[in-house]
Amino acid sequence: MLGDFVQLEAEELKKKESDAKKKKKAEDENSIGGKRIRDAAVAGMESFTGQKRHKSAADAMADAIKDVSATHAELRTKEIETQMKMQADNLFVQQQMLQNSEHMQAQMASINASMQATQQETMQMMREMIAMMRRN
Structure with missing residues (x-):
């Protein structure tokens, strides 16, 4: 009895998680940025080939564009970090x-x-020597 209840709860939890993932994916795909990227990908592919393409190919292209954008952002971040480190090193050397x-x-x-x-000591000694010579 208790085992059945636990199993039902686990199945219900899995279903909720699955629904949440589907909802999140739908929100991402329907977001303004995602839709624009997808629409641009479809338009670009259609104009290049002169024929309609399947949505999944456009989605793949949109995902590739997102990946490239993320990679570019990571590289830019690393470049900025490297520049900051070089500036810190240069500042240390200047200091x-x-x-x-x-x-x-x-x-x-x-x-x-x-x-x-x-x-001054030498000059003083020379003066003293000159004075002694005059006395003699």
């Missing part, structure tokens, strides 16, 4: 170059200050 440049400028300033101090 490293700037830090290296700042470090080199600091080193050059330190060397310059050291050379000026050495030059």
Whole structure:
């Protein structure tokens, strides 16, 4: 008794799922975009061959167009991701170059200050030597 009830419930659930899938497919096929793609496919095939085509061929063509559109969107997304990664890498390299440049400028300033101090010391020693020579 309970097993029959469970089986009936399972069959009813499967039927509901099947009906929902059919309804979703019908909605997709009858959507404005899907209908336009299908109509364009039919018109293109009829004008190319000069004869009427079966709807399933038009549906196959519409599906192919949708697949190409989806693939194009995926490729575009990957291209944008790649460009963003390259920009991030370039920014990192520029930042490293700037830090290296700042470090080199600091080193050059330190060397310059050291050379000026050495030059001043040398000048002072020369003055002292000249003063000592004059005294002698």
